[in-house]
Amino acid sequence: MSSAQPTTYTQGHDKSVTANHARRTAEQSxxxxxxxxxxTFKILDIGSGPGTITFGFAKYVPQGxxxxIDLSDEVIAQAEELLSQQDPKPKNVTFKKGNVLEGLPFKDGEFDVIYTSQVLIHIHxxxxxxxxxxxxxxxxxxIVCSKEGDWPLRYVPYTRGLQLFHYWFYQMIHGKAPEEIRHPDQAPFAPGHRGGSLLHVWAREAGFDPKRIEKGASVQVYATEEQRGFYAEGMVKRIVDGGHGEKFKSLGATEEEVQEIVKGWREWGENVDGWTATVxxxxxxHN
Incomplete structure (x- = not known):
């Protein structure tokens, strides 16, 4: 299989980006x-990133x-580094470079479980x-299992800086963003436009029997002072150090808008009423 569009991860793999990914665990995600x-199961984690979920699964399949699998040598190196720091180090975990859109280097029916987390929403x-x-x-x-975030994103307070962030962030990932993200007072933003709520639809279109697709959801909340601080500082680092600010400008954002985004995140992190929930x-x- 081949693709006419690039299959790189548009957020990049700078540690300012993957630091948040590295907090994810098998138990949480x-x-x-x-x-x-x-x-005895064999598990394939597609888009494994820094690998914390991948080797988190290892203890549940001790004889498996x-x-x-990930696209980037850079992020695979990060995963192998984190794996080497585990005590004890799991012996049943490996990382490989691969691209699901170009064909995986595995035979038919090789795995008991295929897993993705926050991957399909980034794939065109x-x-x-x-x-x-x-x-x-x-x-x-x-079984093929997937967990994907959905739009709209929910924030209190939803300042101009955060509105601009979501507009350009959506554009960076998915292409042209609906204007209601930039101007949320003008129209409601329909969930599932390009988010996880379409998962079961994509699965049906891929050939899975809709009667054998289990659908569910979970919510992750950031609301405490510590949670807000970590989340907001991570977003600022992505914009300032991780290249997101430059990517936003390449898409048409002004320098003033990028600075408004940085300001918005810092103010949100310091706001005692700051709250966000990700669905x-x-x-x-079932295959």
Whole structure:
């Protein structure tokens, strides 16, 4: 399979970006998958990033294996570094470079569980990606599991800086953003425009039986002073050090808008009323 569009991860893999990813765990991001695991299962984690979820699964399949796949040598190196720091270090985890849209280097039906987290919303052709996941998943007994964030994003207070951030962030990931993100008072933004609430639709279009697709959701909240501080500072680092500010400007943002975004995040992090909730949609597709 090939793609006419680039398949790079538009947010990049600077540690200012992956630091937040590295806080994710199998228990937090894969809780909906854990009840389905058996000790001998082979798991494939697509878009494994810094690998914390990948090697987090390892203890649940002690006689099995977990393989993490990602696009970038840079992020695979980060994952291998974090893996080497684990005590004890799991012996059933490996990381490989691969691209789900160009075809995975595995035979048909090789894995019991295929897993993704915050991956399909960044892929311009999620249906093709899910078809490839279906191919390498065991027939009948295998499952393809995905957890993806949904729009709209919810923030209090929702300042002009955060509105601008979401407009340019959406544009960076998905292409042209609906104007109501930039001007939320003008029209409601329909959920699922390009978010996780379309997961079950993509899965059906990829060939999964809709009667064998389990649909669910979870919510992650950042509201305490510590949570707001970590979240806001991470966003500022992405913009200032991780290249997001320059990417926003390449898409048409002004320097003043980028500075307003940075200001907005810092003010949100310091605001005692600051709150955000991320809705993550989840599917388990029985093959």
């Amino acid at each position: 894969g809780s909906f998958v854990l009840p389905h695991l058996k000790p 294996s977990v393989t993490g 052709d999620p249906v093709t990606a899910l078809k490839e996941m279906k191919r390498v998943c065991k027939p009948v007994t295998g 993550d949609c989840e599917v388990i597709c």
